[in-house]
Amino acid sequence: MLFRRTNLSDRQEAAVHKTLQNLRSQRRNRFRILACIDGSEEALITVRFAARFCLQDNCDLIVLFVRPIDSGLQSGGLQVRLARENMLEAGFELPGVTHLKSALDILKQEGIDVEGWPKEAQRSEAWGDPAGDNKLEFRSPEGRSVVLKLKTAPDVANGILDQYELGPYNLIIMGQPSRWHGELMTFFRSGIVQTVATMAPASVLVARDSFDKKGFFICTDGSSRSMQAVRRAAVLAEVTGEPITLFSVADSQAGKPAAEEAVANAKALLKAMKIQVAETRVAVGKPAEEIVESGSLYRVIVVTDEGRSRLERVLRGSTATEVVRKARTSVLDVR
Numbered sequence: 150m151l152f153r154r155t156n157l158s159d160r161q162e163a164a165v166h167k168t169l170q171n172l173r174s175q176r177r178n179r180f181r182i183l184a185c186i187d188g189s190e191e192a193l194i195t196v197r198f199a200a201r202f203c204l205q206d207n208c209d210l211i212v213l214f215v216r217p218i219d220s221g222l223q224s225g226g227l228q229v230r231l232a233r234e235n236m237l238e239a240g241f242e243l244p245g246v247t248h249l250k251s252a253l254d255i256l257k258q259e260g261i262d263v264e265g266w267p268k269e270a271q272r273s274e275a276w277g278d279p280a281g282d283n284k285l286e287f288r289s290p291e292g293r294s295v296v297l298k299l300k301t302a303p304d305v306a307n308g309i310l311d312q313y314e315l316g317p318y319n320l321i322i323m324g325q326p327s328r329w330h331g332e333l334m335t336f337f338r339s340g341i342v343q344t345v346a347t348m349a350p351a352s353v354l355v356a357r358d359s360f361d362k363k364g365f366f367i368c369t370d371g372s373s374r375s376m377q378a379v380r381r382a383a384v385l386a387e388v389t390g391e392p393i394t395l396f397s398v399a400d401s402q403a404g405k406p407a408a409e410e411a412v413a414n415a416k417a418l419l420k421a422m423k424i425q426v427a428e429t430r431v432a433v434g435k436p437a438e439e440i441v442e443s444g445s446l447y448r449v450i451v452v453t454d455e456g457r458s459r460l461e462r463v464l465r466g467s468t469a470t471e472v473v474r475k476a477r478t479s480v481l482d483v484r
Contacts (some may be wrong), residue, residue, distance in 0.1 A: 162183060163176075164256045167285075175190045175394055178207070178208070179207050179208065179209055180203075180205070180207060180208045180250040180319050180320075181204060181208070181209045181210075181316060181317065181318045181319050181320075182203055182208065182210050182211065182214055182251075182318065182319065182321075183199070183211050183286075183309075183312060183313065183316065183318040183320070183321045183322070184196050184199035184210065184211065184212045184322045185213050185214075185215070185321065185322065185323045185324070185345075186212060186213070186214055186248055186249070186324070187214070187248070187305075187324065188245075188248055189324070191247060191324055191358070192248075192324040192424050193248075193251060193252065193324065193362060194198065194324060194325075194357070194358055195261060195354075195356045196212060196220055196252045196259075196357045197360070198253040198354060198356045198401070198479070199212070200255070200256050200259035200260065200261050200320055200477050201259060201324055201389055202320065202385060202388070202389060203261070203293075204269045204388060204389070205291070205388065206291040206292060206293050207293075208293065208470075209293065209295070209296070210261070210293075210294070210295050210296070211294075211298055211312075211318070212249060212252045212257075212295075212296065212298065213294075213298045213299050213300060213308075213309065213312055214245035214248055214249055214298070214300070214399045215245075215298050215301075215302050215304075215305045215308030215309060215312075216245045216280065216299060216300065216301050216302075216306060216378070217242040217299050217301075217302065217303065217305065217308075218276055218278050218301060218302070218303055220323075224349070230428070245299045245341060246299060249297040249299060250297075250434065253297070259337060261295065263287035263289075263295050266287040266288055266289050266290075266295075267287070267288055268286060268287045268288075269285075269286050269288075270284070270285050270286075271283070271286070271463075272284075275300070275302070276300040276301055276302070276303070278301045278389060280299075280301055281301060282298070282299070282300050282301055283298070283299040284296055284297065284298045285297045285437050291415065293395040296310065296401065296412070298388075300312055303346070303430055304341075305341050306341045306344040306345055306354065307340075309321070309323075309345050309349075310344075310345060310348055310349060311336070313349055313350070313351060316351075317327045317350075317351070318351050319351060319352065320351060320352050320353075320354060321345065321349055321351050321352070321353045321354070322353075322356055323341075323342050323345060323353065323354070323355055323356065324342075324355075324356055324361055325342075325355060325356065325357045333339075342355060342473075343379040343470070343474075346470065346473055346482060347470065349484070350484060351450050351484055352381070352451040352481060352482060352483045352484045353481075353482045353484075354449070354479060354480070354481045354482075355473050355476075355477050355479065355480050355482075357476075357477070357478055357479045358359045359447075359448045359449070359478040359479045360448070362447055362448040362478060363391065363392065363447070363448055364386075364391055364392045364393070364394055364446070364447040364449075365382060365383070365385070365386040365391045365392070365393050365394070365447065365449050365451055365481075366394050366396055366426070366440075366443070366444040366446075366447035366449065366451065367379055367382050367386075367394065367395055367396065367399050367415070368396050368397065368398070368440055368444075368450070368451060368452050368453075369395060369396070369411050369412060369414075369415045370397060370398075370411055371407065371408075371410060371411030371414060371415075372389045373455050373456065374453060375411075375414060376414070376418060377483075378451065378452075378453035378483035379395070379415045379418060379419070379451075380418060380422065381483055382451040382481060382483055383419050383422065383424045384422075384424070385481075386424075386449075387424050389412070391448060391449070392427035392428075393414075393419070393420075393424070393425070393427055393428075394426075394427055394430060394432070394447065395415045395416055395426055395428070395429045396411045396412065396429075396430045396431070396432070396434070396440070396443060396444070397409070397411040397430075397431050397432075398434060398435075398436040398440065399431065399432070399433050400431050400433070400434070400436065401433065402479075404433075405431060405433055407409065408431045408432075408433075411429050412429040412431060416429055430443065436468045437468050437471040437472050437475065438470070440472050440476075441472055441475045441476050441477070444472075444476065444478060444479055445476070445477045447478060447481060448478065448480075449478065449480070449481050450472060450476055450478060450479070450480045450481070451480075451481045451483060452468065452469040452473075452481070452482055452483070453468045453469060453482065453483045453484075454467050454470075454471050454482060454484065455473070469482045470482075
């Protein structure tokens with residue numbers, strides 16, 4: 150087998166596990182964002198969203214490009230150089246490296262300029278591939294971390310989910326799958342986004358170019374899980390200065406009082422948190438259709454996955470999954 154995972158001894162596995170546990174403990178009080186990019190211009194929207202969410206010093210930002218295992222790098226001198234050098238610093242203009250450097254330009258435009266920050270480059274073996282995994286970490290004097298990560302994996306979706314396990318992360322941001330809207334295919338095919346959105350334990354934002362819009366359109370059904378999503382999304386809206394609209398859908402007129410109660414309870418929750426609500430709205434109809442239509446005027450629609458397990462989301466889908474697929478604006482699926 151040409152490419153395979155690097156086998157570790159039991160002692161090495163234990164050391165790696167201990168290191169990961171220590172890192173997770175250190176990161177527990179930080180808000181960590183994983184912004185995933187591919188080779189398209191559209192995908193850089195994820196970096197813009199990440200920068201606007203990452204305004205405080207307790208926020209760390211990791212920009213990830215997953216490079217599928219490439220036997221094309223198995224060639225003489227290049228393979229030897231790759232085995233010795235970090236691709237992000239060595240000047241290789243290979244897929245992913247150029248796009249990660251473009252992400253730095255976007256961050257600078259959005260007010261996060263890492264020039265002058267101390268930096269550290271790391272390279273590790275991955276799947277027997279000569280390029281391996283490469284990362285370049287910049288750390289501000291205040292302790293904020295910005296990381297460029299070039300990751301090798303058998304496929305993009307598994308690469309993103311594997312990176313989550315190295316986190317943890319509070320938010321994963323991915324670009325819109327082009328096939329959903331009949332555009333040219335990009336790396337982020339609908340299967341990749343759907344897999345990550347379904348399987349990731351963290352909240353997932355599917356980012357579309359909605360910067361000309363304003364506001365968080367936060368949906369609630371009154372359940373305890375939904376109220377948790379309201380609280381988390383409202384904090385993010387507050388940090389970014391976005392006005393909040395609370396929304397609930399009843400599937401019939403008989404259910405309208407319950408929907409009205411749901412938004413009233415959500416508003417009371419946010420009032421107790423001293424977070425202002427700009428508007429509350431209620432509709433009657435099919436939930437996904439009403440959310441997509443009413444939420445199209447806002448920068449971000451916020452939904453939650455109704456408390457279903459990952460297996461249930463795979464087998465039965467959810468309103469959140471349907472909204473993510475059909476929306477004409479960015480959608481945050483809160484976990």
